Amino acid sequence: MSILLSNISKQFGAFSALSNINLEIPEGELVALLGPSGCGKTTLLRIIAGLEQADKGRVLLSGVDKTTQNVSKRGIGFVFQHYALFRHMTVFENVAFGLRVKPRRERLDNETITKKVHALLELVQLDWLHDRYPDQLSGGQRQRIALARALAVEPSVLLLDEPFGALDASVRKDLRQWLRNLHHELNVTSIFVTHDQEEAMEVASQVVVLNHGRIEQQGTPSDIYDHPANAFVSRFIGQTNIFDMAEQDADWLQIAGLLPTQKESKIAHVRPHDIIIEKTSANQDAPATLKDWQHLGALIRLELVKNGSNANTPSVFAEMPNEQFKQLALSRGDKVALQIRQAHWFQ
Amino acid sequence: MSQNSIMPGFRLTIGFTVVYLSLVVLIPLSTLVFQSFRLSWDDYLHIITNKRVLSSFYVSFSTAIVAALVASFFGFIVAWVLVRYEFFGKRFFHALIDFPFALPTAVAGIVLATIFQPSGFLGKLLIDTIGVQVAFKPLGIVMALIFISIPFIVRTVEPVLLEFEASMEEAGASLGATRLQVFNRIIFPNVFPALLTGFALAFARGVGEYGSVIFIAGNLPYVSEIVPLLIVTKLEQFDIEGATAIALTMLVISFLLLFVINTLQYWVRKRSGQL
Helix, strand or coil, X not given: CCEEEEEEEEEECCEEEEEEEEEEEXXXXXXXXXXXXXXXXXXXXXXXHCCCCCCEEEEEECCEECCCCCHHHCCEEEECCCCCCCCCCCHHHHHXXXXXXXXXXXXXXHHHHHHHHHHHHHHCCCHHHCCCCHHHCCHHHHHHHHHHHHHHCCCCEEEEECCCCCCCHHHHHHHHHHHHHHHHHHCXXXXXXXXXXXXXXHXXXXXXXXXXXXXXXXXXXXXXXXXXXXXXXXXXXXXCEEEEXXXXXXXXXXXXXXXXXXXXXXXXXXXXXXXXXXXXXXXXXCCEEEEEEEECXXXXXXXXXXXXXXXXXXXXXXXXXXXXXXXXXXXXXXXEEEEECCCEEEC | CCCCCCCCCHHHHHHHHHHHHHHHHHHHHHHHXXXXXXXXXXXXXXXXXXXXXXXXXXXXXHHHHHHHHHHHHHHHHHHHHHHHCCCCCHHHHHHHHCHHHHCCHHHHHHHHHHHHCCCCHHHHHHHHHHCCCCCCCHHHHHHHHHHHHHHHHHHHHHHHHHHCCHHHHHHHHHCCXXXXXXXXXXXXXXXXXXXXXXXXXXXXXXXXXXXXXXXXXXXXXCCCCCHHHHHHHHHHCCCHHHHHHHHHHHHHHHHHHHHHHHHHHHHHHHHCCCC
């Protein structure tokens, strides 16, 4: 089911949570609503679900206006941040709930419900837990049960609020992969909310970046990473070095290969992997000094200090593959030259 | 018992608990049991199968159960309103709930008797409009017991409703449940154990209640005479054996009923995964 939001606004008292949100999500996408906390992403998700009413604007699902329709009639599946499993029901009954509350003429017979619930539990690989209670499950298991419960009613849209937020890192990694695969399998239009840009980039086919109740950019993960629409998106997605032409030594930047493409461009954002490091001999007049480095697995992150700068100037971060770093055989305090391959310019 | 827990003192506190329960609960109650040994089994049977005694048992337990049921219903609504909604004067209502706890029960009894007697303000109204007389009938006893037992229900249900995760309701609704289904299948089962606790407290209080009841009950033998009153009457006539026999019986029945309620509660909790 496609989703269309037009002109959605929402106020909480004097605080404007969302202002004039226009968003179109084609059928079958797996979309991430990404933004810092308090940016309105959860509110937007709840408005799509019907758990919250927008002050202005309309919500269309498959072209049908559902703005005022009650959440129970919208045919959406919602997975809550803290799962919201029914504590007094077994895992089986939790998943069966949506099937049991259907009006009598639509309700499946008991045998079919049983079969379907077991099939769903197998889909989330937790059928062996069917007679447990939610309190007896781990966080990752609860999350998957919550998903199975939402899927039981065959929703046309699946909405997930910070689905991995409360899980530890390794479980989160597994579940991300698993959610992607599940989406491939079911192909139901899904939206999930996250504040973790890595998670959004890894899982989603489309990313919507929100800030202060507005959409900053919408696009595929590579779009957003390679062509950030503005300074906020560039800063929020991935690591970025920020060079302000007004504050920093323009000559120094020119030596590093950074030239403004347009006159009004004043601030350059440079990804760490777009900085190439070369070792220079000690007596040479080098632009930077290696202060420290961190091991990130396949990559090494180098922290560089501009020579001749005072202590307040922010360090420059560069990244290079492990192998390359070994070949350079750098040690702390070595002078280096740096070459900036490309930058994003903002005003 | 782990020695390195943060709060030590298991031995001290268990010692205190045992001594306290012995002095305050077990010794007085066992005295009652020993007292009753003076009676032969036939004497005992003779006393408690007396028609007046039996009907007082009936009055006491039936009014206590009915009152606890009604109080559970209304107490639940009151707790719901106090937790769920914001309105003018909420804090005042909050304070009002505990009032029956603080009020001397005799005062409550006199007030209730005054307004519900056939010539009283509400009593007259009820007789004139629907022809029901409250005072001097079992209905009056129920009335008094509801009055004193509502706080038990409200104060046991309230914290559970407060802690109830609203997202469970939202989850239910998002799965297509109607409001009634959300209440019946999600909210109520979660609150039920607490409601049962409140019911047990209200019932126990109701069975033993004396002060607030005797004024409104009229204390007509076979109609509206409660067990505690009968015990006092017997004591006033220096019929200690009779009083003991009735008291013991009451103790046993109360114990059994509370045992049944607690078992039910255990079963409910177990069934709903709270144990």
